[in-house]
Amino acid sequence: MITTEEIRAALRKVMDPELGKSIIDLGMVRDIDVAGEGVGLTLALTTMACPLKNRMIDDIKSAIRGLDGTLTVNVKLAEMSPEDRARITAPPQPQPGLAQEFNEIKHVIAVMSGKGGVGKSSIASLLAVALRKRGERVGLLDADITGPSIPKMFGLQHAKGMSPMGLLPAVSSTGIKIMSINLLLQREDEPIIWRGPFISGAIRQFWADVLWDKLDTLIVDLPPGTSDATLTAMQVLPLSGVLLVTSPQDLAGMVVRKAASMAVQLNIPIIGLIENMAYLQCPDCSRRIDVFGPSHSEETARALGVPMLGCIPLDPELARRADTGQIEVYDLDGFTAIADQVSKRIPDVKREPMA
C-alpha cells in the first residue's frame, strides 16, 4: 500500500507552470487520502480561474500513476486564502543584495528602442564587444525577460551557478560577463509567462544579486515597450544614460520617440541615436537597397535634440554570426567609431537610482 509521503515525494516534481515551483513547495497539495486503490487530494489554486489547472491535474495524475499504474486518482479543486496566495505569488525575494554591496561598476548604460526587432540586442552586443576589445571590463545585462537573445548571440547556455556572494554571470570567450534569464532556464525555448511584478523582480535580482565584480561599463539590453521591465530598469538601475536605436522606418521612429520621452520624463540623459538596418548592399551588383524605406533618423535625432551617432547597414553576415553564437568574431569595422562616440559621451555623473 502506497503512503502519503510517497505521494508527496512524487508530486514534488509537479510544477505550477506560472510560478515555476513545485506544487508541494507552494503548499498547494492538501488532504492527501489513500484508500485501497484510490488516492484523493485537494489542489488549492491561486485562483479558480487559473488557466493552467487542467495541465496541473494531468501532471498530478501521471505522477501518482507513475508510482502504481492501477491507482485511481481524484483531484478536488479549492481556492487559496488571500493570505496564502499573497505569500506564494510575491515577487522572488532578492538575496540581501550582498553582491550589490561588493560590485564596483563605473557606468551603467541602457540600450533602448521602444520597438522590437530594430536590433537593440545586436547593438548592445556589438558595443560590449567593441569596449571589451579596448580592454574595458564589460558586463551585459539582458533585461528582456520574455524574449532574451543575448546568450544565443554569444553561444552561451548556462550561468555559472551561485556563490556565497551571489549569482555568477556567464563569461563569453572574450571575457564579457553576461546575465540573462535564458542562462537560468533548462531549455532556451521555455516561455516566461510572468506578469509585471515577477519581471521587475528578475531585473532587480540581475542588478542586486549578480556578482558582477569590478566593471568599467555595464550595458543593459532593454526589452521593447515602456511597461514594467523598462520602467523598473530605469528606476532601479543607476543609469548614466540611454542609447536609442531606431530603424529607417517612420513607424520605428514614432516608437523610438515614445522611448525618448520616457527617458526624459524619468530624467535619464540620452547619449545618442543609432540607426540600424539602414540599408543593404547587394552582394552581386553593389546596388544600395533601402529595405525599410528612406532614412528618417536625422529628423528623429534633430526632433529629440540628441546626437546621431551612426548608421549601421543590414548585413546577412551579422545575422549568421548572431545565430551561431559568434557575434564576438563579427568584423566590427564601422562600429568601432560608433563605440568610441558612445564611450566619449557617457555622462560622468552617476545617477542615483530612484527606488
Place this chain on the structure above:
Amino acid sequence: MITTEEIRAALRKVMDPELGKSIIDLGMVRDIDVAGEGVGLTLALTTMACPLKNRMIDDIKSAIRGLDGTLTVNVKLAEMSPEDRARITAPPQPQPGLAQEFNEIKHVIAVMSGKGGVGKSSIASLLAVALRKRGERVGLLDADITGPSIPKMFGLQHAKGMSPMGLLPAVSSTGIKIMSINLLLQREDEPIIWRGPFISGAIRQFWADVLWDKLDTLIVDLPPGTSDATLTAMQVLPLSGVLLVTSPQDLAGMVVRKAASMAVQLNIPIIGLIENMAYLQCPDCSRRIDVFGPSHSEETARALGVPMLGCIPLDPELARRADTGQIEVYDLDGFTAIADQVSKRIPDVKREPMA
C-alpha cells in the same frame, strides 16, 4: 487676494503624468493655504519614490504663478495612505460591458511572434485587408499598448469617440474597424508608461467596451513578449486560434517557440506559421539575398507540429506603404493565398474565455 477655489481650478490642469489624470481629481492636493503673497499646499504622492514628482511640483508652481506672478509657492510632499493609493491606481473601470453584450463576433484570432520586429503588425494588417477584400466584416484590435503601429499603417489618427453603447472604433478606407491606444492619444509619440494592470485593463476595454458590432473576424495584433498584455489577451478574449509569425533568424525561431509553448499551455489552437522577411530580391540584378540568414521556419513548423502557411519576402514597398498609411493599397499578390489558408484553418469551435 487669491482664493483656495481659484487655486484648485488652476491646478485642475496639472496632470499626474503616470496616471494621466488631474492631480485635483486624484485627490492629491491637500491643505491649500493662502497667506499674503505665499501659497502653501501639500502634494500627496502615490509613493515618495515617484520619479515624476519634480515635474509635478514644477507644473503646480507654474499653474499658480499663472494666476499671479508675484506669489511664492511652497509645496510640501506627503505619501498617500495605502487605501487612497489603491483607489486611484486601480485599473480603469470598464463600462458595464454593454458593447460586449451587443457585439456579434464570429471568430477572434491573434497574431503572435514573441519577438518584436518580425512583422506581426504588417501580417495582421495584410490579413485584415485580404479578408476585407473578400467581403468579410473585419476588425483589428491593436493589443500592443506600448508600441502600437496599426493606426499609422492605415493612416488613421483618432477613434470616433463614445456612443451610449461604447467606444467607437476608427474605420479604415476599405471599411476595417480598428481600435488602438494610439487612436486615443493626443500625440502619436506620447509614451504609455504603465505597469501591467493598466495594460491589461486597456486590452479588456478594447474587447468589452468597443462597439465592434457584427464582425466575421476580429484580428488581434499581440505585442512582443509573453507577459501581461499577451497573457491577458489569451485569457480574456475568446480566441479561436493563434497565427505565429517568425523570421528566418534562428533567434526569432527560438522566441516564436516560446510563444507557441505559451499558446499550448493556455490551450489555444495554433492555426499555423508564417515566415516574414524571408529574403529580398535585388531590384537591379534580381539576386535573392537572405538578409536574415537561411530559413529555419520549416524546421520550426515541424518541431511545433503546425502547418507552414507561407513565406513573405522583404519588400521595401511594404515599408513605404506602411509608413505612409497606405497598407490597403499594397499589392497583396502572394498574400491572398496565405489569407485563404488562414481562413480555412480557423477552428470552428469558439473557445470560452477563461477569465
